[in-house]
Every structure is written in structure tokens, then in C-alpha cells.
Amino acid sequence: MPRGVDIRTPTGRLASFLLDEKCTKLTLTENAVLTKVLPHPSLLRTKPITITGKCPRSPGGRCVIDGQGKFTAFVFPVHVTMENIEFRRAALTAVKADGGFVGRNLVFARNRRPVNFDVSPNDAPYTARLCISGNFTISDSTFSENAGYSAFVLGTSEGDTFTRGVISKCTFSKNVAARIGDAVSLGGERSKTSYCVADSTFMGNTAAQRAAIDASNGQVQIVRCTFKNNKATEFFAGAVLIEKYEKFSLCNCQFSENTAKESNNSNLFVSQVTTIPAQLCYAAFCPAQPPLTEFNCNFNGDRDEPFPCFPITIGGPGCAVCR
Incomplete structure (x- = not known):
């Protein structure tokens, strides 16, 4: 002993x-x-x-x-x-x-982590409920009423390489980040990460931006998920933010009553600001692109395109990646 x-x-x-x-x-x-x-x-x-x-x-x-x-x-x-x-x-x-x-x-x-609004986000203590490095599988689990200053409820390390992660049959509800934060944050090194979020519900989560899911780099699949009443109080991405990815698929998901201060992306904000050529990346929406979706693309570092500047598939061959 x-x-x-x-x-x-x-x-x-x-x-x-x-x-x-x-x-x-x-x-x-x-x-x-x-x-x-x-x-x-x-x-x-x-x-x-x-x-x-x-x-x-x-x-x-x-x-x-x-x-x-x-x-x-x-x-x-x-x-x-x-x-x-x-x-x-x-x-x-x-x-x-x-x-x-x-x-x-x-x-x-x-x-919960006590919130001090007099502290800037960079000085605030890093907060998370479940923080993972390496491959993971999480199923049949609930994340509810967790709160912090700048936080996520379930997140991966941004420095991870060769990471594969699956979240299935989980519920994320009424989680709050006073500043930047979200219910699920999935990051890692480009070309070496792959994530799938399936059969899960995101309801009533609140953050300054990206209230439900933030995923960046690698391949991201979101399949048969429900996003309802999630709120970005200060910036964009009321429900989902996808950025700097290689392949992104959103399949058979339901969006309702999500809000963002920038209302044209209350459901989904897709950002592909990178030097990687557009043809190496694609997004697939199956069967349809959700409403209140905004795209931000800048491949050459010298312009923003008002419309998608990467291959997009709606109900087509790209949907084959969905499970």
C-alpha cells in the first residue's frame, strides 16, 4: 500500500x-x-x-x-x-x-470552473471536462450542464498525430462556455486525423462561438446527428464550425432553432483558409446542404471568395464516405 x-x-x-x-x-x-x-x-x-x-x-x-x-x-x-x-x-x-x-x-x-469576466481569454485557466490525446471511442454517454470561461466539454489535443476518433450515441446538452468554446472540439495534424460523430444529439449548448462542434484538419464525418437550440452569443457558428479540413461530410443531420450573432451561419460555418489547393479538399452534404450555412475560403492568401471555392457534393458521389 x-x-x-x-x-x-x-x-x-x-x-x-x-x-x-x-x-x-x-x-x-x-x-x-x-x-x-x-x-x-x-x-x-x-x-x-x-x-x-x-x-x-x-x-x-x-x-x-x-x-x-x-x-x-x-x-x-x-x-x-x-x-x-x-x-x-x-x-x-x-x-x-x-x-x-x-x-x-x-x-x-x-x-464547472468559476467564471471571472475580468480575466482576458488568454489569461483564463484552460478548462475541459474530458481531454484526450490519441485514438478514442466514446459511446452511449452524456455531457450535460458543464461550464467554464474558455472551455470545451470533450476535446482532443491540437498537437495529436495519426489520431482516429469516434463519438456515437452521445448527448451534449446545456453546456456553457462564457467565451470561446464548444461542446466538442476535434483537432490535430492535417492528413493524419480522422473523426466521426454519429447518432448524437447537441441541444441547448451556449458559447461565444461554435457552440456544438468545432473540427479542424484531416477528415471529418458528422452523421445522423441532431443540432437544436445551440447558440453562439458573440460571433459565428451557432452549431458547427469546420475549418482547414481535407474531407468533410455532413450526412442526414437535423438542424433547428440554432442561433448566432452572425445569423447567416447559425447552423454551419465552413472555413477553408489554407494554402492547400482546393482540389485536395472536398465537402459532401447528404442529402442536402443545411440552411444558414456560410463559407469562407481563401486559398491564395490574397482574397476571400463569396461562394465555395472547393469541390462540394450535394447528394452525389462524395456521400459514399458516410457510414
């Missing part, structure tokens, strides 16, 4: 697992209200970690880890699989996974 850890408490048992380099699997059978920040696992860990909730009195066996609005939860240096866990009232980051992530039946609810 690691020194200074009291395994008689739920927080102590979590800390003991994280500090034991030989332990790779943990089954939770009780809720935990954190009384201190959980320790970071040793960087000497090399094997994947699995944490599963099996609380008998909770829906789906989910166990709650409550940060009391004071404490962060997990930081993992290796690939982690988490199932049947609710992260509630964490401060700053609830989960940071630096080696890839698989999540099923998770809830991130009311994780």
Missing part, C-alpha cells in the same frame, strides 16, 4: 489504485466524494488501465465520482478504458487521458 494513503475511504482506495504501478484494473462498487485531488499515476506505467463501475443501486451500474466543485479527478499517462461512471462537479478537468481513451455509459455533469 502506498504511504500516506488511507484505503478505508473511497478517495483513498482510488488513490491507492492510481499509485500502484502493477494494478491495471479497478472495479468501483461505491460512489466517491473527493476530499483531495487524486494523484497522477506513475509515468512508469506502460500497460492500459481499465476502470469499471458496478454500483448496484445506480442506473446501468454507474458509480459517481464527485469533485465537490473543488477537485479534479483523473490524469492518465496510458490508454484507459472507462465504463459506467459519472463525473460530477469536478473543478477544471474531470478526466485527462494522454494515451488514448475508450468510454462507455459515462456521464459528465455539472463540472
